[in-house]
Amino acid sequence: MDRLTNTIRPYAWGSTTLIPELLGIDPTGRPQAEMWMGAHPGAPSRLDRGAGETSLSDVIAADPAGELGRAALARFGPRLPFLFKLLAAGAPLSLQVHPDLAQAKEGYENEERAGIPLDAPHRNYKDANHKPELICALTPFEGLCGFRDPEESARVLAALEVDSLKPYVDLLRAHPAEAALREVLTAVLTADRHEMAATVTELAAACTRLGGAQYEAYASLAHHFPGDPGVLAVTLLNHVQLQPGEALFLGAGVPHAYIGGLGVEIMANSDNVLRCGLTPKHVDVPELLRVVRFEPTDPGVLRPEASPTGEELYETPIDEFRLSRFVRAEGAAPTELTAATPQIVLCTAGNPTLGGLTLTPGEAVFVPAEERAELTGAGTVFRATVVA
Missing domain, CATH: 2.60.120.10 (Jelly Rolls)
Known part of the structure; x- marks a missing residue:
């Protein structure tokens, strides 16, 4: 067995303190968002078996049967099929979904045929794999996961008493659940950006007046992403507060966003992300609407x-x-x-x-x-x- 040296990714949303506190080292003052453990080509772990440091991906490539075992090799091919992480959110991550395996294969092949470079900012599919994931809290951890019942979202929005939100309240109450969720999310993501910015500003002010954990989360998101339609989109989701040891499983098509805290995360080895908001990055609305599962769900907090x-x-x-x-x-x-x-x-x-x-x-x-x-x-x- 081998002690691993792992890369820490300095994404802007990362906490400056949570990973250093766990490691028992002094903070650098810069964000430390994720520590990657595994053989992902973006930042493979490193090890030394006496001939100098090498990457775990190279070690596996040299002897896939010996390192992975014959059963895993036969099932998943000559690669480690998961990526393991420490995730430390000091600010909210983007609101996002992941495709299922068939959607990922189709999307990847379509973009390959179209000649879209892998590093293009408007590319959706970096590989042909799905990306289910599990996050387990090491500290109190706040997030948003899955659509809740539209009537509950209508009640939350109506309580804000913001005139520009009333059409969304009416839509949520006028249709069966799946149709209501699809219609509202589509309306939010395709609305005039100037009008949406004004609505989000009003929403944030009303959330600050009402207070409470859920409304405070929305106000914080509006502070980090002023005018972003994702702030309104997250009001359709379950607000979740995990205690240490509790976890969330996020399957294909489930919209989610992490707001803050330290956790252990594990996922299938993929980079496929379709963003809904809370980000300056590309949002492909038609492709997103194809992938999202418009189903009200319980967030399903897992305990071991x-x-x-x-x-x-x-x-x-x-x-x-x-x-x-x-x-x-x-x-x-x-x-x-x-x-x-x-x-x-x-x-x-x-x-x-x-x-x-x-x-x-x-x-x-x-x-x-x-x-x-x-x-x-x-x-x-x-x-x-x-x-x-």
């Missing part, structure tokens, strides 16, 4: 399911990744983590030992398939692997 071995599993319907947690007390019996699939194990508290490597918070280890891995000592670790 414990097992006799002490492993606490976050159950999802996805095979590209499997996330679990071990919270170990002093003197606990050793736990066997040996598996037929590749693993990345991340320490978030204490100083547990994995296969002779003592970990500190923020340190991660790559464990090749079939390599013996015994976990001892006190602390908390998250285990990322695949279902094969």
